[in-house]
Amino acid sequence: xxxxxxxxxxxxxxxxxxxxxxxxxxxxxxxxxxxxxxxxxxxxxxxxxxxxxxxxxxxxxxxxxxxxxxxxxxxxxxxxxxxxxxxxxxxxxxxxxxxxxxxxxxxxxxxxxxxxxxxxxxxxxxxxxxxxxxxxxxxxxxxxxxxxxxxxxxxxxxxxxxxxxxxxxxxxxxxxxxxxxxxxxxxxxxxxxxxxxxxxxxxxxxxxxxxxxxxxxxxxxxxxxxxxxxxxxxxxxxxxxxxxxxxxxxxxxxxxxxxxxxxxxxxxxxxxxxxxxxxxxxxxxxxxxxxxxxxxxxxxxxxxxxxxxxxxxxxxxxxxxxxxxxxxxxxxxxxxxxxxxxxxxxxxxxxxxxxxxxxxxxxxxxxxxxxxxxxxxxxxxxxxxxxxxxxxxxxxxxxxxxxxxxxxxxxxx
Numbered sequence: 001x002x003x004x005x006x007x008x009x010x011x012x013x014x015x016x017x018x019x020x021x022x023x024x025x026x027x028x029x030x031x032x033x034x035x036x037x038x039x040x041x042x043x044x045x046x047x048x049x050x051x052x053x054x055x056x057x058x059x060x061x062x063x064x065x066x067x068x069x070x071x072x073x074x075x076x077x078x079x080x081x082x083x084x085x086x087x088x089x090x091x092x093x094x095x096x097x098x099x100x101x102x103x104x105x106x107x108x109x110x111x112x113x114x115x116x117x118x119x120x121x122x123x124x125x126x127x128x129x130x131x132x133x134x135x136x137x138x139x140x141x142x143x144x145x146x147x148x149x150x151x152x153x154x155x156x157x158x159x160x161x162x163x164x165x166x167x168x169x170x171x172x173x174x175x176x177x178x179x180x181x182x183x184x185x186x187x188x189x190x191x192x193x194x195x196x197x198x199x200x201x202x203x204x205x206x207x208x209x210x211x212x213x214x215x216x217x218x219x220x221x222x223x224x225x226x227x228x229x230x231x232x233x234x235x236x237x238x239x240x241x242x243x244x245x246x247x248x249x250x251x252x253x254x255x256x257x258x259x260x261x262x263x264x265x266x267x268x269x270x271x272x273x274x275x276x277x278x279x280x281x282x283x284x285x286x287x288x289x290x291x292x293x294x295x296x297x298x299x300x301x302x303x304x305x306x307x308x309x310x311x312x313x314x315x316x317x318x319x320x321x322x323x324x325x326x327x328x329x330x331x332x333x334x335x336x337x338x339x340x341x342x343x344x345x346x347x348x349x350x351x352x353x354x355x356x357x358x359x360x361x362x363x364x365x366x367x368x369x370x371x372x373x374x375x376x377x378x379x380x381x382x383x384x385x386x387x388x389x390x391x392x393x394x395x396x397x398x399x400x401x402x403x404x405x406x407x408x409x410x411x412x413x
Contacts, residue, residue: 022376030372033381038137039367040082040389042267042347043147043216043238045354046070047085047109050116051303057116058123067314069352069363072123075142078367082133082143082389084237085113087169088354089153090298091178099155106153110146110167117144126168129400130393147214147237150176151183156198161205170396171212171235174199174222177297183222186248194221200229207231210403212395215239215259216249216269216349223255232399233263235392238349238356240274241336247274253340260341263398265391267349268333271356275333276325284320291316327360331373334387343383347392 049055049068061068070083087109089102117124124142127133133143146168152175154160164172174182179191182199192199203226206213215223216236226234236259242250251259251266259266272278295301295309337346350356352364360369374384 022372026376027372030375031368033375033384034079034368034371037381037385038081038133038389039079040084040133040143040145040347040392041080041352041364041367042084042235042349042392043086043149043269043354044070044083044350044352044356045086045088045149046083046352047087047113047116048306049353050112051109052307055116058120063357063363067310069350069357071364072120072142074363074365077365078363079371080142080364080367081137082127082145083364084145084147084171084349086147086149086173086354087113087153087164088149088176090301091150091152091176091180094152094155094181096155099157102152103155103157103160106148106164110164113144113146128168128170130397133389133393145170147171147173149173149214149237150180150217151202152176152180154202156181158201158205161202161211162209165209165211169211171214171237172206173214173216173237174202174218174226176217183225184219185217186219187217188219190219190221192222194219195225195229199225203230207399207402210400212399216267220252220255223251224258227258227262230262232402233265233395234259235264235395236266236349238267238269238271238351240269241333241340244333244336245274245277247277249274256337256340256345260345263395265345265347265395266337266341267347267392268330268337269349269351269356270325270330270358270361271351271354272322272325272358273355275358276329279323281320281322284316284322287316287320288313324357324359324362326358327369327373330358330361330370331377334374335377343386344391344394346387347389348387 058072060073061071063069087106089105092098124144125136127143127145136143148164148169151172175185177185177187179185179188181196182202183195184190184192203213213226213230213234214237215226215234216239240250242252256266291312298309334346371384
């Protein structure tokens, strides 16, 4: 109880400095709710930061100077209890040699996450279940989950799904910005017309092992195909509503409703371009396109090339600052998803360190402002608990139960 009161006071001070002329009673109510519910962010690309020499998860970083969005001090400051760290692999060639390289890349990222988190056993611990989050939160620790972004990491080797499960993976995003051997991407041309035959095998294997199927990034047709074969609820770990922002990465109402019918959850993404259609900025667009072209759309880069690409990208953003969407715009998407899919099928996946961040919730230190906006809109504590992780943990638990039906024992519990 003392921890809750101390945190509520600290969060109250933070919200008060950011909330302008909002009613102090509303600010206090939001701070109390945020401190009492378990909060989980379903998607960050922070492991890419961990790969950089000298990056320390337990050091506070300035997001405006270092561009980092997540570390343990800011998670504590923003009341973020749990986070999914993404093992992200960019799409490259699809041949045996490249599959071996991308597998090794994924394994290095797993080791990097384990080492970075393992340095602070009194601050954080690894989680693979709802029970783990509850236990770690009671101990005053942050919970760290692992997801894989881009099924390219498994190449064409189904056995790697079990391998990655044993390393703590609890979701796999089937593809990224380009098609792979599993399915078509939402931002690439049609190749498989949805899931490939191998993709159907991947979904079935993920169900049997107990890994959540993540449908963010995949094409609409691929998502329909997933829903037609998936035995467990699916997640969209970081996706928004297309009705509010017409971006192919976002989901149309018909698919929001279909995911709800499947029992799944749409984790609202706070990457500004997916939240609100950007205002025209030809100079910025041209400069960013040049960086993408120079670095092959960030696909298949070495660590040194990625470092150079990141530096060039940050320089463009600094020279041509974007007018960001804000927390109210984020809440508009949550409202819309609740209207179409229902309160049991919405959550939050920021995409921090992968482009995520809006005005008022630019990094992990400002997560409480989303809760404040939800309270202002009339959401109850029970509803906010669902949005901030309850719905996602329900899907994770259901996925595990369905895997047990297959009598698959991977020996990791």
